[in-house]
Amino acid sequence: MNDTPPSPSEAPPTESGRGSGNVKTAALWAAASQYSQFALQFVTSVLVSRFFLKPEEIGLFSVALATAMILSVIQDFGLTRYLGRHPTADEETVRHCTVIAITFSVLLGALILACAWPVARFYGEPRLFAILGLIAASYLLNPWSVVPVAMLSRRLDFRGTFLVNASGAASSSICALSLAALGYSAESLAWAMIAQSAVRAVVAQALRPARPGLGLKRAQLQEIISFGSGSALLYLSGGIGMRTPDLIVGRLQGMTATGLFSRGVALASQLHYLVAGAVGSIYYPTFARLRDEGKDLGPYYERVVAAHGAIVWPAMALLAVLSEPVILLLYGPGWAGAAPLLAYVAIAECCFVALPLHMDLPILLGHLRRLFWFNLADTALSVGTLIAGAAIGVDAAAASRIVYGLGWICIYAGWLHRLVGFRWPALLRTYASSAGVALASALPAFWAVTFWRRPDTLGLDGLVASAALGGLAWVLAITVLRHPARSDLAGMARHLAVPLLSRIPALRRWQNVAKSADS
Structure with missing residues (x-):
């Protein structure tokens, strides 16, 4: 059973x-x-x-x-x-x-x-x-x-x-x-x-x-505006934390440093959304449906955490190791200064997916006011660490995102646990397994830029080979380490592959023969 x-x-x-x-x-x-x-x-x-x-x-x-x-x-x-x-x-x-x-x-x-x-x-x-x-x-x-x-x-x-x-x-x-x-x-x-x-x-x-x-109707307008005003204050606080990095770096280090910093941050964010963010838009309506049915959200949340850890952590580890060849290949030598910034930001991204839906679920469950105060602490930590880093240099500004990410987990972890009801042992097992998968996925790339070629001479062929070997290592690690998300990942792959494979004439004829034999 x-x-x-x-x-x-x-x-x-x-x-x-x-x-x-x-x-x-x-x-x-x-x-x-x-x-x-x-x-x-x-x-x-x-x-x-x-x-x-x-x-x-x-x-x-x-x-x-x-x-x-x-x-x-x-x-x-x-x-x-x-x-x-x-x-x-x-x-x-x-x-x-x-x-x-x-x-x-x-x-x-x-x-x-x-x-x-x-x-x-x-x-x-x-x-x-x-x-x-x-x-x-x-x-x-x-x-x-x-x-x-x-x-x-x-x-x-x-x-x-x-x-x-x-x-x-x-x-x-x-x-x-x-x-x-x-x-x-x-x-x-x-x-x-x-x-x-x-x-x-x-x-x-x-x-x-x-x-x-x-x-x-005045009453309905007031209801919407009342909800929106709480959300606006919340997102103003969050927006300050998310959008001020470019403003702070621009003021303290100049526009060239801002361009390098923003490009590194953007590339890490783009990869994050490429590998995991695509389905993020369905979480809110899906959890709203589960809430309406009175179901316990904890087990579902654990599966979301597992999926993010299995996908985003390895991708970010691989990007951090290959940051210099990626920047040089995509943008050219004029953007080489963005490579270490990209590595720092990629590592920090792992922190921010450790507790997904940290704003969506509190809003859905009616805890908007308390979320605002948590978000204020979040914003203060983000801005404070960034100012301290940017005052030193643009590299330190990027490195400050790791410090901020670790503090971010400390801010939200206990509250989300009480709110959603996930099990700490399950999440800790997921984190350990995700870290193992990330390490295994990044090892081929680390070997390539350390013992095979230099990062600046890896080239397109070396980059593709490193990524491909990292992908194979990821599949093996997911299986060998029995990552909690392996069943969900396999199910999604089947759901995607079956319609595509059914379009192949030979496979369609084989399926028809199999169905006829069963009947």
Whole structure:
């Protein structure tokens, strides 16, 4: 008898208007959306950085974007999660949310524009004013996609979100590359944001129209704004912790250092989302469904932790070892200074996936106020360690992310344990197994850059060989160490492989023969 709890992807739907689609299928569409965006953004960043923009130009845009992103917490205003947790999310609720989204987008655009000149003077970079103005314009278009995408996600219609995200990412890439090639420098990236927002709005409205209207109810507006205000304060605190690194490094070390730092951070984040973040968008609606059914969330959470540890930890260990050849191959020798920064940030990423959903689950379970205070401590630790590191140098700033990551675990671990009810022995076994898998996956690459070739001479063939051997070592380690996620990984692989293999004529005929024999 198997007493292992069913995975979140196998949970049955409820009559809450959340949709009845298979969550594994939704996960595959979410993965397709994430991977298509990753591919476009990755290729664009490589081409722009290698052929068109210098580190100081990337740093200039990074500072402008970080400024806007801190303020952009009022863009969504908690509407995505409000609609995700609403019992019905009827058309009246959608209409009220759309009006609020438009209102706060206008306020956000005005706020960014008001900050543009002071920020430009603070950094001594007049071009920041124009870049922030373009970014402000892009935010005016965002509300027309926020509510439709939230409704598509609520219904687990990740095919729709794929179309929205992929079309937006494609338009952004085309615009950025075209304008960068024409010599528009950092401004080309800001224009790309406008193109992306416009296309996302058109596609989202075509798939799931959400229109503003009259006859609004004051009580319902107050309810949404009350929820959103708590979320906005929370995300303002979180945004400061997440977005200030570029601002702090830019002020203390200059725009070139900021460009190198942001590129290292971005590459680690992109790999993280490539290998694990694709299915992250299905967790909130899935856990909402489990909560509605009154199920114990602890066993499901343990499986999420195991999946992240089995995938992200080995990927980040491999990236840390191969940071220099990866940077040189992708961006060229002009970006070599980003290699040690990438290694530090990749190691730090392992800390941040040790306790996934640290914001989603408290919000889902109604602990928004307590989460805010935990997040304040989180933000203070992030900013404090970063200032201390950046005052020394850009390498120390990147290394400070490891110190912050360890402290981050200490901040959230006990509270999430009490909130979700996971078992510490199970998580500790998962961590130990994940560390073993990560070590095994990185060993071939470590041998390659230590005994076979130097990091700067590894080349494409050596990089591919190291990654391939690391992948084989990962499969063996998952099996030999009996990692807790091995069954879920195998199940997802089968779910993905069976439809693909069934398209092969020879295999389809064999399946038909087998079915005939069974009958």
